[in-house]
Amino acid sequence: MAAPMKLGELLISKGMLTKEQFSIAMAQQSITGNLLGDTLIKLGFVSSIEMAQALAEQAGIEFIDIRRWAIPEEVLQLVPRTMAENAEFIPLDLKDGVMSIGVMQPTNIHAIDTASHIGGKPPKVYMVDTVAFYEMMERAYFFLQHPIHLRIAAIIKDVKSGSALSGNTVSSMTELLLMDGIRRNATDIHITPEHETMHVFCRIDGVLQHTYCLPKSLQNGIASRLKILASLDIAEQRLPQDGSFSFPLMNNVYEMRLSVIPTIHGENIVMRILSGSSPLISMTSLGFDGTDTGRLKSLFAKPHGLILVAGPTGSGKTTTLYSAIREINILERNVLTVEDPVEYKLSMIKQTQVSAKTGYDFARAGKSFMRQDPDAMLIGEIRDEETARMAIRASITGHLVLSTIHTNDAPTAIPRLLDLDVDRFLLSSALLAIIAQRLVRKICPHCKQEHVYEPGQLEAMGFEGVGAVQTTAPQAKSWHEPGQSAVGFKTSGAVRTPTFKGKGCNVCNQTGYLGRTVIGEILVVNDEIKELIYSGGSVHSIREAAIKHGMKTMRENGIRKVFEGIITFEEVLRVVG
Numbered sequence: 001m002a003a004p005m006k007l008g009e010l011l012i013s014k015g016m017l018t019k020e021q022f023s024i025a026m027a028q029q030s031i032t033g034n035l036l037g038d039t040l041i042k043l044g045f046v047s048s049i050e051m052a053q054a055l056a057e058q059a060g061i062e063f064i065d066i067r068r069w070a071i072p073e074e075v076l077q078l079v080p081r082t083m084a085e086n087a088e089f090i091p092l093d094l095k096d097g098v099m100s101i102g103v104m105q106p107t108n109i110h111a112i113d114t115a116s117h118i119g120g121k122p123p124k125v126y127m128v129d130t131v132a133f134y135e136m137m138e139r140a141y142f143f144l145q146h147p148i149h150l151r152i153a154a155i156i157k158d159v160k161s162g163s164a165l166s167g168n169t170v171s172s173m174t175e176l177l178l179m180d181g182i183r184r185n186a187t188d189i190h191i192t193p194e195h196e197t198m199h200v201f202c203r204i205d206g207v208l209q210h211t212y213c214l215p216k217s218l219q220n221g222i223a224s225r226l227k228i229l230a231s232l233d234i235a236e237q238r239l240p241q242d243g244s245f246s247f248p249l250m251n252n253v254y255e256m257r258l259s260v261i262p263t264i265h266g267e268n269i270v271m272r273i274l275s276g277s278s279p280l281i282s283m284t285s286l287g288f289d290g291t292d293t294g295r296l297k298s299l300f301a302k303p304h305g306l307i308l309v310a311g312p313t314g315s316g317k318t319t320t321l322y323s324a325i326r327e328i329n330i331l332e333r334n335v336l337t338v339e340d341p342v343e344y345k346l347s348m349i350k351q352t353q354v355s356a357k358t359g360y361d362f363a364r365a366g367k368s369f370m371r372q373d374p375d376a377m378l379i380g381e382i383r384d385e386e387t388a389r390m391a392i393r394a395s396i397t398g399h400l401v402l403s404t405i406h407t408n409d410a411p412t413a414i415p416r417l418l419d420l421d422v423d424r425f426l427l428s429s430a431l432l433a434i435i436a437q438r439l440v441r442k443i444c445p446h447c448k449q450e451h452v453y454e455p456g457q458l459e460a461m462g463f464e465g466v467g468a469v470q471t472t473a474p475q476a477k478s479w480h481e482p483g484q485s486a487v488g489f490k491t492s493g494a495v496r497t498p499t500f501k502g503k504g505c506n507v508c509n510q511t512g513y514l515g516r517t518v519i520g521e522i523l524v525v526n527d528e529i530k531e532l533i534y535s536g537g538s539v540h541s542i543r544e545a546a547i548k549h550g551m552k553t554m555r556e557n558g559i560r561k562v563f564e565g566i567i568t569f570e571e572v573l574r575v576v577g
């Protein structure tokens with residue numbers, strides 16, 4: 001980390017930190033004795049990623065976010081953990097004697113020396129952020145020392161060979177399946193009984209992936225073990241049950257939300273994994289284009305009104321809301337939140353968490369917030385009439401209210417709210433905007449290559465007239481963002497815009513995808529849309545009006561990202577159809 005004044009000055013000069021935030025951080029640092037960099041991250045003024053990016057730019061080296069990297073075991077085996085820790089670098093890859101390493105300080109000579117010595121050639125040095133560094137260091141070496149897949153395979157072999165099932169076997173297997181889900185960065189683990197076996201699936205980056213096939217004899221044991229962890233009734237096997245438990249692993253505590261339903265083959269189990277630690281993202285890095293980011297910034301700068309983020313579970317709604325809260329000057333405005341559960345921890349705002357036990361829910365929280373002298377409030381989700389009415393009331397009485405709603409796109413959030421018995425007039429005057437979004441997997445930059453679709457293939461996928469992606473379509477036009485230069489090139493008379501796919505490599509675990517980005521649509525409520533809400537206009541007419549006033553749909557934004565080489569047509573099709 002650079003010397004305090006130097007780092008502070010750098011961040012201020014880049015507009016990433018205000019002088020007021022700097023002086024608060026200095027005051028806090030004088031009490032805690034922590035480094036300025038760590039203090040700024042803890043206060044949420046600058047995220048660890050933003051800080052590393054600024055330092056990397058200053059030093060002229062490349063920043064990479066290694067959170068989702070699969071570091072090859074062969075590379076980790078070459079560098080003992082203590083050696084990596086002492087020299088403060090994380091080994092990432094090794095090709096022809098050149099080791100790629102991640103460092104937290106651009107001038108880490110010790111790391112460069114060590115990596116040159118092991119690889120035989122000078123290493124490729126990347127800047128990584130401190131939070132990811134420690135997380136990945138722990139994670140990579142933990143799973144190197146605990147080869148989960150081998151232990152699962154050994155238990156399967158044991159059970160198959162007919163050795164008696166012990167309580168130990170069952171609890172080891174249960175624990176291994178949880179650890180395996182965490183290792184794969186899964187958001188959900190599914191344990192599905194079939195006629196003769198059980199299948200385990202993990203949802204990773206929004207997509208289910210089969211991971212294991214287990215002997216049927218483990219079924220009741222695993223179900224009981226999980227029910228005990230979640231304090232559910234193990235004798236009840238004919239009715240659905242829900243519960244949750246904490247699962248500590250490495251330096252983290254994961255909250256597991258368990259759902260059990262009876263099926264014809266036994267109890268089907270789904271566990272949602274909540275990690276409780278996500279990096280804060282700036283609004284400009286969410287994935288919206290320049291115009292939409294500008295639109296978002298001006299929306300969240302409004303003093304009062306209701307802004308909703310729409311989308312299914314796992315579409316990154318909370319991430320967007322937190323990047324918005326960071327735009328609000330929280331030193332001058334009182335921000336309160338109620339969430340289920342708190343996903344991001346941010347200093348200077350008052351975060352609360354719903355609790356079924358005490359009856360503290362969204363509606364009740366919102367009402368008490370009104371007596372806390374609020375300027376802005378984040379209500380986790382609008383899913384019932386009471387919460388909907390409370391959110392509208394708060395937003396028409398001078399507060400900025402942010403919330404989420406489960407609808408597929410922006411315009412359908414309006415009839416959804418009206419279904420919740422919200423007054424048309426109040427809704428039309430309170431609602432500022434609805435942002436709908438999805439998360440799509442980005443093409444892995446390490447194995448990205450051009451992909452040419454067969455003639456007619458895109459039309460068959462439903463992408464008619466999106467652009468001349470085929471050399472055989474001389475009549476087609478090139479597709480590019482207005483005002484942006486075309487990225488296409490000439491081939492036999494037609495402009496062909498290249499599209500890409502990842503072929504699969506070490507870094508992306510052979511999936512061809514690495515990381516995710518948002519595709520979204522922003523419906524800004526103007527006078528015409530207000531009128532349509534008030535007069536009971538159809539979803540179709542609201543959508544048309546929004547498009548007329550500049551809304552680009554999720555699909556359009558997705559296709560734009562395909563031609564920017566960030567995502568694939570298949571991903572657009574997967575998330576928005």
Ligand SMILES: [Zn+2]
Pocket residue numbers: 444445446447448502503504505506507508509510511512513
């Ligand atoms: Zn790859």
